Amino acid sequence: MTANQLSGIIIKKIAGFYYVQNDEDGSIYECKLRGKLKQQVLTGDKVIITILDNYRGIMEQVLPRENELYRPKIANVTAVIIVFAHDRPAPSSMLLDRLLFLSYYQRLLPIIVLNKCDIPESEKAKQIKDYYPTAGFNFILSSAKTGCGIQEIRDAVQGQVAVMAGPSGSGKSTLLNALSEGLDIRTQEVSAKIGRGKHTTRHVELFPLTTGGFIADTPGFSVIDMPPITRREVTPHFPDFDQYTDLCEFRDCLHYKERTCGVKQAREDGRIPEFRYNNYITMLEEVISSERCYK
Numbered sequence: 001m002t003a004n005q006l007s008g009i010i011i012k013k014i015a016g017f018y019y020v021q022n023d024e025d026g027s028i029y030e031c032k033l034r035g036k037l038k039q040q041v042l043t044g045d046k047v048i049i050t051i052l053d054n055y056r057g058i059m060e061q062v063l064p065r066e067n068e069l070y071r072p073k074i075a076n077v078t079a080v081i082i083v084f085a086h087d088r089p090a091p092s093s094m095l096l097d098r099l100l101f102l103s104y105y106q107r108l109l110p111i112i113v114l115n116k117c118d119i120p121e122s123e124k125a126k127q128i129k130d131y132y133p134t135a136g137f138n139f140i141l142s143s144a145k146t147g148c149g150i151q152e153i154r155d156a157v158q159g160q161v162a163v164m165a166g167p168s169g170s171g172k173s174t175l176l177n178a179l180s181e182g183l184d185i186r187t188q189e190v191s192a193k194i195g196r197g198k199h200t201t202r203h204v205e206l207f208p209l210t211t212g213g214f215i216a217d218t219p220g221f222s223v224i225d226m227p228p229i230t231r232r233e234v235t236p237h238f239p240d241f242d243q244y245t246d247l248c249e250f251r252d253c254l255h256y257k258e259r260t261c262g263v264k265q266a267r268e269d270g271r272i273p274e275f276r277y278n279n280y281i282t283m284l285e286e287v288i289s290s291e292r293c294y295k
């Protein structure tokens with residue numbers, strides 16, 4: 001890097017412009033691509049730019065990517081904030097378990113957020129609260145309305161590039177607004193200039209938090225297919241099962257049809273709840289039935 005260059009992260013792309021946040025002081029530069037740069041550039045990419053004037057620049061180089069997410073299309077994601085609500089809509093443990101599985105599978109840090117704790121919990125929400133916090137998952141109870149849990153989410157996101165995930169109506173966009181309150185003035189000015197806050201646009205945007213870290217909003221979804229993997233690749237992404245596998249007869253136990261199995265034992269005496277085990281089996285069976293297609 002030369003004296004008139006800086007490194008930063010792309011927080012959004014609009015109409016041929018790339019908005020790059022400076023790693024050093026958080027200021028934002030509106031950049032064009034250097035003509036010879038032919039590769040595809042994604043939100044989340046770490047880049048080197050040459051400074052022109054007035055917070056404008058030319059993008060010179062895209063640094064190697066750690067990973068690339070497809071929905072939303074973002075590079076270098078490190079964490080997933082999985083948002084469900086106490087109620088309205090009641091949470092689905094099946095969707096939660098799939099999102100947890102995918103987070104671990106993609107080596108991302110999952111953070112479960114149960115939002116709308118200002119309204120009474122549904123039966124499903126209670127089941128979730130009874131298991132995940134004690135089973136070693138990151139778990140935060142929040143309300144975008146009262147502000148409860150907001151600081152905890154900020155703390156969890158520090159140093160991360162996070163995406164929101166979860167069903168429609170759980171409060172992802174509302175939470176993001178609550179989280180980014182107290183954005184520093186400069187960022188707000190620049191953001192206003194580049195049209196932040198218009199939720200009609202479909203572009204992917206990383207919102208920088210003043211406490212550190214970035215979050216991208218995503219539209220809600222309710223179905224997720226399993227990736228093309230083999231049956232033995234499912235269990236390793238259920239970290240809460242690990243502590244019970246000493247009692248499994250086989251080292252590569254699927255906790256499925258095996259006779260002597262610590263996980264099934266834990267399921268029987270209630271240390272693993274029925275829904276969590278059943279969701280595991282549903283995902284495992286999906287993987288087993290699609291295995292035949294790749295052969």
Ligand SMILES: Nc1nc2c(ncn2[C@@H]2O[C@H](COP(=O)(O)OP(=O)(O)OP(=O)(O)O)[C@@H](O)[C@H]2O)c(=O)[nH]1
Nearest residue numbers: 116143144145167168169170171172173174219220
């Ligand atoms: N009571 C209560 N309502 C909330 C809370 N957070 C969000 N809401 C409401 O829930 C509704 C849905 O919120 P959104 O933020 O749009 O939900 P979303 O997850 O972004 O939904 P999609 O964009 O469709 O995926 C809105 O009416 C919000 O006002 C909360 O903490 N408590």
Ligand SMILES: [Mg+2]
Nearest residue numbers: 172173218219
């Ligand atoms: Mg939304």
Ligand SMILES: [Zn+2]
Nearest residue numbers: 248253255261
């Ligand atoms: Zn087993």
